[in-house]
Amino acid sequence: MISTPVAQDILKLLSKNARLPVAEVAKMLGVSATVVEATMAALEKEEVIVRYTTVINEQKMPHMKRKIWALIEVGVRPERDRGFDDIARRIAQYPNVVAHYLISGAYDFLLIVEGDSLEEISSFVSDKLASTDNVRSTSTHFIMKKYKEKGILIGEQVATERLAIMP
Amino acid sequence: MSLQLSQRVQALPPSGIRKFFDLVVGAKDIISLGVGEPDFATPWGVSAEGVYAIEHGRTSYTSNLGLLSCREAVSDYLAARFGAQYDPASEILLTIGVSEAVDIILRTLLDPGDEVILPEPTYVCYGPLVQMAGGKAVSVDTSESGFLPTAESISKVVSPRTKALILCSPSNPTGRVIPKETLSSLLALAVAEKFWIIADEVYAELVYDVAFTSMASLPGAKSQVILLNGFSKAFAMTGWRLGYLCAPHEVVAQVNKIHQYSALCAPIMSQYAAIEALKNGMKDLEIMRQSYHHRRNYVVTTFEEMGLSLHAPEGAFYCFPSIRETGLSSEEFAMRLLEEKRVAVVPGSVFGLGGEGHIRCCYAADFVLLKEALSRISAFVKTL
Numbered sequence: 001m002i003s004t005p006v007a008q009d010i011l012k013l014l015s016k017n018a019r020l021p022v023a024e025v026a027k028m029l030g031v032s033a034t035v036v037e038a039t040m041a042a043l044e045k046e047e048v049i050v051r052y053t054t055v056i057n058e059q060k061m062p063h064m065k066r067k068i069w070a071l072i073e074v075g076v077r078p079e080r081d082r083g084f085d086d087i088a089r090r091i092a093q094y095p096n097v098v099a100h101y102l103i104s105g106a107y108d109f110l111l112i113v114e115g116d117s118l119e120e121i122s123s124f125v126s127d128k129l130a131s132t133d134n135v136r137s138t139s140t141h142f143i144m145k146k147y148k149e150k151g152i153l154i155g156e157q158v159a160t161e162r163l164a165i166m167p
Numbered sequence: 168m169s170l171q172l173s174q175r176v177q178a179l180p181p182s183g184i185r186k187f188f189d190l191v192v193g194a195k196d197i198i199s200l201g202v203g204e205p206d207f208a209t210p211w212g213v214s215a216e217g218v219y220a221i222e223h224g225r226t227s228y229t230s231n232l233g234l235l236s237c238r239e240a241v242s243d244y245l246a247a248r249f250g251a252q253y254d255p256a257s258e259i260l261l262t263i264g265v266s267e268a269v270d271i272i273l274r275t276l277l278d279p280g281d282e283v284i285l286p287e288p289t290y291v292c293y294g295p296l297v298q299m300a301g302g303k304a305v306s307v308d309t310s311e312s313g314f315l316p317t318a319e320s321i322s323k324v325v326s327p328r329t330k331a332l333i334l335c336s337p338s339n340p341t342g343r344v345i346p347k348e349t350l351s352s353l354l355a356l357a358v359a360e361k362f363w364i365i366a367d368e369v370y371a372e373l374v375y376d377v378a379f380t381s382m383a384s385l386p387g388a389k390s391q392v393i394l395l396n397g398f399s400k401a402f403a404m405t406g407w408r409l410g411y412l413c414a415p416h417e418v419v420a421q422v423n424k425i426h427q428y429s430a431l432c433a434p435i436m437s438q439y440a441a442i443e444a445l446k447n448g449m450k451d452l453e454i455m456r457q458s459y460h461h462r463r464n465y466v467v468t469t470f471e472e473m474g475l476s477l478h479a480p481e482g483a484f485y486c487f488p489s490i491r492e493t494g495l496s497s498e499e500f501a502m503r504l505l506e507e508k509r510v511a512v513v514p515g516s517v518f519g520l521g522g523e524g525h526i527r528c529c530y531a532a533d534f535v536l537l538k539e540a541l542s543r544i545s546a547f548v549k550t551l
Contacts, residue, residue: 013461024538027468028461164191164511165184166203167291167339 001042006031010039011048018052055150067114068142069098070121074109074129075137084108087134096124107137118142179295183517187501191511198540200528201511203339205403205484207458210444210451213402217440229435231427232419233261233411237438240445241411249371251383251394257416260423261433265369265397265410270296271425272393272412273331276363277302281330286316287519288487290339290367294519302330310521313478314341314487318352325356331363334382337370340518340527341487342463342480347380354382357391365393369410370483372401372452375460377481383413390415398437400483401452402444407437459484462530462537469541473548484531487515491524493551501526507550508543 001007009029013020022040026033043049058066076087084102088109092100099112111129115121121140130138146154184201191197208214220226232238238255245251253259262268269292273283279301285293286309294304305324309316321332332353336345345353357364366382383394397410410433412422426432463486467479470488477488490500497514504510515525530537 012457024465027465030464030468160208162199162202162204162206163188164194164197164199165188165201165513167182167184167513167517 001039002046002048004039006035007039007043007048010036011043014040014049014052018054055152057154059155065116067116068118068121070113070115070143071141072111072113072125072129073107073137073139073141074111074135075107076109077134077136078108079134087132090132091129091135094124094128096121096128107139175299175301179298182291184291184513187505187511187513190505194509197505197509197511198532198536198543199511200530200532200537200540201513202529202531204405204531205400205455206531206533207403207455209403209407209440210448212451213404213440213444213448216443217407217436220436220439225435225439227435229261229432229438231423231432232259233433234435234438234442237261237442238411240442241413244445245381245383245394245396245413249379249381249384251381251413252389253383253394253413254416258413258419260412260414260419260426261438262397262410262412262426263430263433264399264408265367265395266292267426267430268395268397268410268412269293269333269365269367270299271422271429272365272395272414272418273297273300273302274425275418275422276300276330278330280328282326282328283330284321284324284332284362285519286321286332286334288314288340288515288522288525289333289519290335291517293333293335303328305329306520308520310524314338314343314521315345315349316353317349318356321353322356322360325360325362329360329362331365332357333365333367335367336382337368337374337379337480337482338485339370339483340485340513340515340522341478342483342485343478344374344377344379344481347378347385350380350382351385354385354388354391358387363393364388364391365395367395369395369397370400371396373456373459373484374482375456375463379482393418398441398444402441402448403455404437404440404444407434407440409433409437409441459531462532462534465534466528466530466537466541469545473545475548484529486528486530487525488528489525490548493548495551497523497526504544504547508547510540510543510547512544 013025022033022036026036078084079086096113096115097111098114101110103110113121125138125140238259241259242253242255273296277300281302282305283297283302284305286307297304307320307324368381371379382388383392394413398404466486470477475488477486480486497516501512501514513527515522
């Protein structure tokens with residue numbers, strides 16, 4: 001059920017809008033609501049759908065306590081027989097780490113780290129990350145402004161003006 | 168004696184949509200399903216190429232036919248996508264939208280009194296442009312055959328003066344797509360009776376669940392067919408005003424004379440943007456097509472739930488449900504829907520014979536607004 005074209009269509013629709021009601025998904029794909037429900041249940045059970053989440057524009061919530069993010073480049077010394085995965089498992093467990101990638105290029109890992117303050121992230125880097133076994137180097141870049149996230153432009157979009165009636 | 172205007176222009180019927188346009192313009196709370204264009208902005212990579220052209224001073228005229236590189240891109244695209252073969256050097260003319268192409272081909276083909284057959288309901292520009300070219304539009308009502316023309320119905324109106332048949336498939340306003348067998352039989356009729364077929368295929372990329380056949384790809388079509396297409400609908404480029412006309416080179420040579428005197432050339436920055444669209448825009452096109460497809464399914468099912476019958480549209484972004492059951496004329500329906508529920512649709516009567524009793528709804532609208540509009544239409548229908 002999770003390898004059907006309908007499953008792929010459902011994933012595409014939900015990745016744009018996770019709150020799209022089952023009945024609407026069914027109508028858009030021209031299948032029954034029962035099929036959509038069963039497929040979604042299967043996708044969730046198989047953990048193809050891992051979680052339904054939300055994209056937030058924090059600039060519109062000036063009174064909300066802002067989070068701070070940093071991109072951290074990490075150079076490591078891979079362990080014999082175990083490569084990068086063991087070190088990664090240790091780093092990725094920290095709740096401050098919201099994304100963790102092994103990448104090609106001048107260093108090995110790229111982390112996206114979230115905290116409530118600059119100090120929280122600084123102490124995470126010095127106390128936890130840099131002192132982890134086999135971590136050779138770290139380089140921290142604080143994010144100053146977000147322009148686009150998860151494929152969505154952040155900020156004021158200009159509405160286009162279309163004529164309401166056209167032949 | 169007062170100054171006079173042309174009799175021919177004054178004889179043109181005013182657009183049936185004008186009245187609605189005046190009511191809707193400026194009103195903020197109206198949801199419009201009355202548009203005739205994509206709700207997407209032009210893909211950014213395509214727009215950026217147009218901007219780049221301007222930044223680099225590519226702001227001149229081009230040759231009358233258009234940039235050779237753009238015509239080559241069109242030629243490759245038509246061959247790969249639709250199996251239609253046209254020589255970029257002499258058989259393709261870039262025009263200011265498909266609208267200009269319709270105008271200049273009609274002026275090229277018609278002598279006074281020549282007849283052009285229009286299967287209706289159809290797009291609103293053909294009839295008046297035939298008239299402006301000195302010809303006579305001969306309407307054929309297709310409402311009894313699911314809004315699709317048949318060789319039989321067309322043959323009934325063929326006369327010694329018949330010069331051309333205009334086909335719009337996928338159709339504005341009905342969304343119907345003419346099947347391959349019908350195209351073949353229409354072509355056979357055109358060959359036997361010696362008239363041209365003008366195939367407006369501007370919605371060719373927006374087809375759902377069925378295979379699309381281009382008239383120009385049929386064996387033997389080339390000497391008989393004028394293919395019109397453009398970038399507006401497929402690549403969400405309505406404001407760039409770029410279309411193209413493909414025909415045998417003797418025809419293009421004649422059409423080009425009118426084009427060179429009245430338009431000179433299509434906008435150069437649009438031509439550069441179009442090259443990018445054909446080169447790298449197919450992924451964007453597919454994303455947009457799928458989005459229309461989902462909305463089409465939604466809209467068709469919702470109208471069926473309302474009890475308004477319709478022929479499932481296979482293409483474009485319109486559906487054309489029947490409102491006969493309500494007892495209202497299409498104009499009354501559209502007017503009352505606008506006044507009472509603040510939803511704009513286009514009355515079917517403006518699209519010619521067979522359009523009465525229907526409304527055209529464009530589903531290229533934001534999905535949230537589309538849903539709201541449909542629920543308002545549903546509530547309106549219940550009050551009747």
